[in-house]
Amino acid sequence: MTLLDVDGLKKHFTVDSGFLSGLLGETRTLKAVDGIDFSVDAGEAFTLVGESGCGKSTAILSALRHQQPTAGKVRFKGQDIEMYSKRALRGEAQLIYQDQQDTLNPKMSVGEAIAEAIRFHDVVPPEEVDARVDDLLERVGISPAEKYQEPSAFSGGQKQRIAIARALAVEPSLLVADEPVSGLDVSVQAQILNRLMDLQEEFGLGLVYVTHNLGIARKISDTIGVMYLGRIVEYGDVDDIFEDPQHPYTQALLSANPVPDPAVDRDRIVLEGNMPDPIDVDDRGCPFVPRCPEATAECETAEMGLKPFEGDRGHLVDCIHR
Numbered sequence: 001m002t003l004l005d006v007d008g009l010k011k012h013f014t015v016d017s018g019f020l021s022g023l024l025g026e027t028r029t030l031k032a033v034d035g036i037d038f039s040v041d042a043g044e045a046f047t048l049v050g051e052s053g054c055g056k057s058t059a060i061l062s063a064l065r066h067q068q069p070t071a072g073k074v075r076f077k078g079q080d081i082e083m084y085s086k087r088a089l090r091g092e093a094q095l096i097y098q099d100q101q102d103t104l105n106p107k108m109s110v111g112e113a114i115a116e117a118i119r120f121h122d123v124v125p126p127e128e129v130d131a132r133v134d135d136l137l138e139r140v141g142i143s144p145a146e147k148y149q150e151p152s153a154f155s156g157g158q159k160q161r162i163a164i165a166r167a168l169a170v171e172p173s174l175l176v177a178d179e180p181v182s183g184l185d186v187s188v189q190a191q192i193l194n195r196l197m198d199l200q201e202e203f204g205l206g207l208v209y210v211t212h213n214l215g216i217a218r219k220i221s222d223t224i225g226v227m228y229l230g231r232i233v234e235y236g237d238v239d240d241i242f243e244d245p246q247h248p249y250t251q252a253l254l255s256a257n258p259v260p261d262p263a264v265d266r267d268r269i270v271l272e273g274n275m276p277d278p279i280d281v282d283d284r285g286c287p288f289v290p291r292c293p294e295a296t297a298e299c300e301t302a303e304m305g306l307k308p309f310e311g312d313r314g315h316l317v318d319c320i321h322r
Contacts, residue, residue, distance in 0.1 A: 001041065001042045001077070002039050002040070002041050002042075002075075002077075002078070003040050003041060003042055003076065003077060003173055003174050003206040004038075004039060004040040004063065004074070004075075004076055004093075004174060004206065004208070005039045005074070005075040005076075005078075006036065006037060006038050006039065006059075006063050006072065006073075006074050007037050007072060007073045007074070007075075008035050008036075008037065008071060008072040008073060009033055009035070009036050009037075009059060009062060009063055009069055009071070009072035009074065010031070010033055010034055010035050010069060010070040010071040010072050011032050011033040011055075011058050011059070011062040011067060011069050011070050012029050012030065012031050012032065012033075012034075012070040013029070013030040013032060014027050014028070014029060014030075015027070015028045015029065015030050015279055028279050029279065030278050030279045031229075031230050031278050031279075031281050032055045032058040032230055032278060033055045033058050033059045033062060033069075033230050034055075034229075034230035034231050034281070035071075035072070035231065036059060036072075036225070036227075036230075036231060036232045037232070037306065038225050038232065038235065040174065040206045040207075040208055041206060042173065042204055042205070042206050043200075043201075043204045043205070043206065044206055044207070044222050044223065045197075045200065045206075045207040045209060045220055045221050045222045045223075046206075046207065046208050046209070046221065046222065046223045046224070046225070047208075047209040047210070047211060047216075047217045047220060047221040047223075047224045047225070048060070048208070048209070048210050048211075048224075048225050048227055048232075049211055049212065049213075049214060049217045049224055049225070049226055049227070049253075050212065050226060050227035050228055050253075051212060051228075051275060052212055053275065053278075054227040054228055054229060054230065054275070055227055055229070055230040055231075055278075056178075056210045056211075056212075056227055057178050057179075057210055059227070060095075060176055060178060060208060060210055063081075064081075064089065064093050064095070064176065065081060065082075065086070065089065066095070076089070076092065076093070076174075077092070077173070087120075087121075090121075090170070091121045091170050091171075091172065092172055092173050092174060093172055093173070093174040093175075093176060094167035094168075094170060094172040094174070094175055094176065095167070095176045095177075095178065096160070096163050096164060096167050096175065096176065096177040096178065096180045097163070097178055097180070098178055098179040098180060098182050098183070100151070100156075100159040100160060100162070100163045103163065104151040104159060104162065104163070105151075106150060106151055106152060107150065108150070109147060109148050109149060109150055110137075110142075110146070110147055110149060110150070110151060110154070110162045111133050111137070111144075111147025111148060112147075113162070113166055114133045114136060114137070114147075114162070114165055114166045114169050115129050115130070115132075115133050117166050117169040117170050118132055118133070118169045118170070120170075121169075121170040121171075123169065123170055123171055132169070133147060133169075134147070136165040136166075136168055136169055137162075137165055139165065139168070139199065140161040140162070140164050140165045140195060140199075141161055141191075141195060142158060142161055142162060142165070155188075156183065156184055156188075157184050157185070157188035157191070157192060160180055160181065160184070160192050161192065161195065163180070164180075164192075164195070164196060164199065168199065168203070172205065173205060173206060174205065174206040174207070174208065175196075175200065175205050175206070175207050175208070176207075176208045176210075177196065177207065177208070177209050177210065178210045179210055179211055179212070180192070180196075181193060181216070182211075182213075189216070193216065193219060193220060196220070197220060207220075209221065214253060214254065214257040215257065217238075218238060218242055221238045222237065222238060223235070223236065223237055223238065224236065224237075224238055224241045226241065226247065226249065226250045226253070228249050228275070228287065228288060229275060229276065229278055229281065229287040229288070230278055230281070230287075231287065231304075231318065232306065232318070233247045233249055233250065233288065233317070233318045233319070234246060234247040234249075234250045234306075234316065234317050234318065235306060235315075235316040235317075236309075236312075236314055236315035236316060237314060237315070240312075240314070240315040242254065244315075246309050246315070246317045246319065246322045247288075247317050247318065247319050247322070248269075248288065248292050248293060248294050248319065249271075249288050249291075249292075251269055252269040252270075252271050255267060255268050255269040256268060256269075269293065271291045271293075272290075272291055273290060273291055275291075276290055284300070284301050285299055285300040285301050285302055285304065286299045286300075286302065286304050286318070286319070286320070294321055296321075298320065299320060302320045304318055304320070305318060306318050307322075309322055
């Protein structure tokens with residue numbers, strides 16, 4: 001079953017260009033997300049990957065109505081997402097953020113934080129809440145005896161485990177994880193990712209994962225969307241993206257990804273310059289033109305959009321040369 005179906009999602013921000021521009025009524029538009037499509041099925045792990053600032057987090061927040069999108073249609077379990085109340089939607093789709101310091105109440109014990117979510121969504125009868133909290137903590141590798149501790153007593157990795165337990169507490173059908181292991185030690189990252197993957201499989205959850213780390217994307221994903229400047233430029237199964245990348249941007253990203261096998265020789269593709277300013281990006285042509293090693297004059301004015309690569313409707317590329 002398709003849990004989340006996103007069609008033509010846009011999120012634009014009006015930018016204040018200064019005092020004089022304000023007096024003259026001049027505005028500029030930052031196109032953080034500029035017309036993306038993707039879907040996530042039950043049991044599927046979908047990852048949005050790309051450089052910082054490409055619009056990954058904004059896309060997810062807009063899709064789940066944590067921010068109001070500028071345009072686009074989003075359906076959840078086949079129904080217009082606007083038909084869901086905020087409470088009902090939060091019960092179905094839970095977010096796990098990068099920094100749990102901002103989401104765990106420092107004055108509330110971690111057990112009470114989980115119990116609060118259970119009670120708010122009426123997951124189990126009141127007399128079963130404590131047992132449910134203990135079970136969830138055990139599932140993420142935290143001793144139930146520690147549930148009386150406040151967040152400050154835990155390490156960053158432990159806080160992320162607690163955040164996962166709290167997200168699972170409401171029995172959602174979709175988990176959304178926004179860079180949840182960024183900044184943690186590599187060994188801790190692996191432990192949390194393995195735990196998250198095990199829990200996703202156990203409960204049959206859909207998973208949307210947001211990251212700039214290609215190694216994590218390969219480990220955790222069934223399907224991947226590669227984002228650049230507010231658009232998905234390549235979309236496909238994890239093997240398609242990593243074994244047969246087609247978009248020049250995807251190829252450049254993968255060429256910079258470390259390979260642990262010294263016998264593997266990989267030519268590094270160095271992109272010139274930085275990602276352009278997303279303010280007032282021209283709707284015509286490909287936004288990757290200024291940095292693309294394959295760019296032609298036609299790329300500057302061509303009508304862009306994801307298209308099947310060699311007839312494969314599961315592998316889509318936004319490039320006129322493919």
